[in-house]
Amino acid sequence: MSVVELENVSRWYGNVVAVNDISMTLEPGVTGLLGPNGAGKTTVLHMMAGFLSPSRGTVTIDGSPTWRNPGIYRQLGLVAEKEAVHGFLTARQFVVACAKMQKLPDPTAAAQRALELVEMTSAQDRRIETFSKGMRQRTRVAAALVHEPQVLLLDEPFNGMDPRQRMHMMELLHSLGDRGHTILFSSHILEEVEQLSGLVQVIVAGRLAASGDYRRIRRLMTNRPHVFAVQSSDDRRLAVALIGEKSVNGVEIEAGGLTVRASDYGSFTRALPRIALGEGIRLRRLLPSDESLESVFSYLLEA
């Protein structure tokens, strides 16, 4: 059981304040670090992982500072966002090398266990450079888990994964959390956090905007609509059909397509294909606008 603690942590780069006076405590279980792009999530993760010194405040794991303290990596695993891996190694060689550098008593067995955990055994003897993005990601997770760390930090772990891999990764994180590991993963996508349904820490513009149970925070956000950009074979007819849908608050017709405001992300995305199919309209493009998320966050910050 390990506890990660940030106490009044700030970090600035020259004149730019990336993280502003954040205090948080991570307990065993899965916690989501949520925030729009550029909010400072990666900076927080890097400080927790000992790759950045806080400009002010302290970052500790079980009381030991993470900065300039390689000893913490015995109980810490990191899956960074940058997916660089030693591509010339096979997955097995890579994970075994990590186990050896952790000075584990039986590196081969530990590597085998980790690769089984992420379901990479069938491709373990292929060079990593031949892998898809999702496979690389799983290999990196295996490498971070090989020494069974008490604390696991993951920066945007679901990027580039297909839905099945995403689900498997979520199950894996869940089970690790249930077994008493302290897991923190960052994401800028609310729905990912919703599915992991743990505690969240929300960071906006370098500050901790909210912290606690996801559902409670989500309820606070429901009066902020989700915005989607939609393009179809017949925008006007689609707009007419959409306005009859309960989850749609408003539709604007613009030159490049429709801007749809929906009150509920889930029911709108389920309703849209059904409506389009019923009307015989072909959907060309559906983009959830990231700005809407940022506006939700800034709303949180104002609240």
Add this chain to the structure above:
Amino acid sequence: MSTVAYITARGLFGRRRVLLLLPLPLLLIGLALICRSYDVDPNQWGQAVVQGLGLAVLLPVISLIVGTGVLGSEVDDGTIVHILTKPLPRRDIILAKLLVAVGVSAVASAVPLFIAGVLASGVKFGIALAVAAAAGAVAYSALFLLLSLVTRRPVLLGLVYILVWEGLLGRWVSGTRVLSIEQYVITIADKMAPTGMLDGKVSLPVALVMATIFAIGGTLFAINRLGSFSVAGETS
């Protein structure tokens, strides 16, 4: 430590830049062979080929390619994170990388210099050149390894050191020679086997002491820098 060295060596030889190590040694041996086969007097070509090409270009350039390759490329592509997130003393990581860099640079420069030395004057001169090149490889490697940690453009800065500091200033401004690894190597080789072909401009004690300072100082500084290695966040 051996795992770090293994990954480093695999990374070095797995990249195409390892092929850059071939042309200069081949050129050096080729020129020496041509001069030798046409029976040209070694005093006419020895200095230009052995000192001008071998010690002033081949040794530092090979050390630069290898020295920045063992750490700089991992810093560049971010794979260094996998090595740094291990409970290894930073000293062990630097020493493993230095070991690989010195080994590869020393072999890649000492062998062709030995052959050129034998062709120019004899086995004794060849051995002197090989030993001096190996000593130079240690000092250069420590310097270039350090450069990979203090700047984002280690190759450029290394080239400036080789071309401007050692090549240009070292020739005309005598004070700069004290900080020129090339001069230490020339002096060490010349004192081991005086031939008149090498033109050492620093004394042997200076050469030995300064080469040691470069090697040890560079290594210690690099260990310290790696201890505070920062990964820039997206907001930087």
